[in-house]
Amino acid sequence: MQLNDTLFNGSRAILFVWKMPKLSVRNVSKSFFNGEQGVTEVLDGISFEIEEGEFVCLLGPSGCGKTTLLKTIAGLLEADEGEITIDGMVVKRGKSDVGYIFQQESLFPWLTVRQNIEFGLKIKGVAKNQIEDRLEHILRLVDLHEYQNNLPHEISGGQARRAEMARSLVTSPEILISDEALSNLDAQTRNHLQDEILRIWENTGSTILFVTHNVDEAVYTADRILVMSNIPAKIIAEFDVNLQRPRERTDSEFIEYRRKILEILKVEQQKAMERIEKGEHQFSVL
Numbered sequence: 001m002q003l004n005d006t007l008f009n010g011s012r013a014i015l016f017v018w019k020m021p022k023l024s025v026r027n028v029s030k031s032f033f034n035g036e037q038g039v040t041e042v043l044d045g046i047s048f049e050i051e052e053g054e055f056v057c058l059l060g061p062s063g064c065g066k067t068t069l070l071k072t073i074a075g076l077l078e079a080d081e082g083e084i085t086i087d088g089m090v091v092k093r094g095k096s097d098v099g100y101i102f103q104q105e106s107l108f109p110w111l112t113v114r115q116n117i118e119f120g121l122k123i124k125g126v127a128k129n130q131i132e133d134r135l136e137h138i139l140r141l142v143d144l145h146e147y148q149n150n151l152p153h154e155i156s157g158g159q160a161r162r163a164e165m166a167r168s169l170v171t172s173p174e175i176l177i178s179d180e181a182l183s184n185l186d187a188q189t190r191n192h193l194q195d196e197i198l199r200i201w202e203n204t205g206s207t208i209l210f211v212t213h214n215v216d217e218a219v220y221t222a223d224r225i226l227v228m229s230n231i232p233a234k235i236i237a238e239f240d241v242n243l244q245r246p247r248e249r250t251d252s253e254f255i256e257y258r259r260k261i262l263e264i265l266k267v268e269q270q271k272a273m274e275r276i277e278k279g280e281h282q283f284s285v286l
């Protein structure tokens with residue numbers, strides 16, 4: 001939590017203004033029970049905060065619990081310990097105002113792009129007279145107006161990810177969380193969509209928590225990067241990316257951020273491999 005204090009002239013009174021973080025994750029732990037195989041301790045006292053309008057990327061080795069953490073923030077899973085708040089309100093299972101772009105493609109194949117996005121609005125119970133305006137606005141924002149009547153198999157992978165982003169953004173969630181939204185795309189489309197996401201973020205002022213495996217993507221987009229360890233996962237490093245946008249991937253400072261982060265990830269990935277080789281295979285038997 002950030003503390004701003006103002007001292008009034010001629011007065012002894014000090015006014016403390018508590019600037020509430022948009023998202024606060026405090027000491028969150030989560031394990032999974034896997035029957036006879038035992039228990040997997042996935043999250044181990046994860047703590048961080050995100051300010052309103054910040055773009056934060058979360059990096060970590062495969063299987064370290066990134067999706068588990070996002071699902072907990074989204075109220076799809078319950079933490080065993082700790083607390084998550086959005087605008088100071090405690091997140092409970094089934095109760096969290098986030099827009100979620102899932103790791104797997106999640107458009108309904110039998111609905112058009114427009115109907116998929118409309119679905120999000122209907123679920124939220126948005127008044128009928130607002131639906132048309134919101135749809136028009138978001139379809140233009142993500143540059144899909146021309147493809148609104150296409151079915152998901154009639155658009156490209158990049159357009160499908162944009163449609164998912166639109167479906168998440170159209171309800172104006174407090175936070176947009178994205179789980180490897182750009183994986184499975186070719187490098188060129190991926191780079192283009194990173195720019196698109198930054199454009200949408202700048203236009204909407206949204207708060208974004210963005211999970212990626214791609215260090216380059218994190219350094220290109222984020223204000224701040226959080227790095228998770230191998231399981232049981234903690235936040236083991238944090239980087240403020242003090243580079244002006246648009247960023248240049250070939251700049252020496254850019255490359256230096258990437259190098260430092262990759263060094264940390266390499267060690268964590270190695271630990272994950274050692275666990276698997278020792279036969280622990282992500283599980284610690286009870």
Ligand SMILES: Nc1ncnc2c1ncn2[C@@H]1O[C@H](COP(=O)(O)OP(=O)(O)OP(=O)(O)O)[C@@H](O)[C@H]1O
Nearest residue numbers: 032034040042061062063064065066067068069282
């Ligand atoms: N519902 C579940 N039941 C049991 N174990 C689970 C469940 N969901 C996840 N796990 C286990 O928790 C660990 C973390 O999984 P999670 O999907 O959160 O990792 P991740 O960091 O998102 O991985 P990736 O980078 O591959 O997407 C894994 O060992 C996984 O097997």
Ligand SMILES: [Mg+2]
Nearest residue numbers: 066067103179
């Ligand atoms: Mg995942």
